[in-house]
Amino acid sequence: MSTERVPLLPISDLPPGTMRYLDIDGLPVGVAHVGATIYAFADTCRHEGGSLSSGVLVDDTVTCPWHGWTYRLSTGKAIVPPVGIRIPVYPTELVDGMIYAYIDWGD
Numbered sequence: 001m002s003t004e005r006v007p008l009l010p011i012s013d014l015p016p017g018t019m020r021y022l023d024i025d026g027l028p029v030g031v032a033h034v035g036a037t038i039y040a041f042a043d044t045c046r047h048e049g050g051s052l053s054s055g056v057l058v059d060d061t062v063t064c065p066w067h068g069w070t071y072r073l074s075t076g077k078a079i080v081p082p083v084g085i086r087i088p089v090y091p092t093e094l095v096d097g098m099i100y101a102y103i104d105w106g107d
């Protein structure tokens with residue numbers, strides 16, 4: 001396993017309550033600003049691949065714009081439908097106004 005600290009975007013480009021889509025070396029990553037927390041997550045819905053960052057952000061949940069599956073961004077777990085499906089989530093940190101994510105690229 002290889003985990004890389006990746007710069008995502010300046011916090012000034014991600015106002016509270018918003019999400020952005022980013023292509024990180026071909027990996028679709030969504031990033032959301034909720035309160036004082038920044039979430040980074042795999043931006044591909046586990047149902048049919050909808051872009052989650054194009055969906056609806058409510059508190060720390062995101063709802064897919066295609067058919068309504070909903071995930072909790074703190075854990076990646078689906079809560080609609082509640083079937084144990086999850087998306088990868090990536091730890092983040094904010095340093096000097098820049099958001100970074102720790103992405104595990106696997107082997």
Ligand code: FES
Nearest residue numbers: 045047048064067
């Ligand atoms: S593709 Fe996301 S709910 Fe269907």
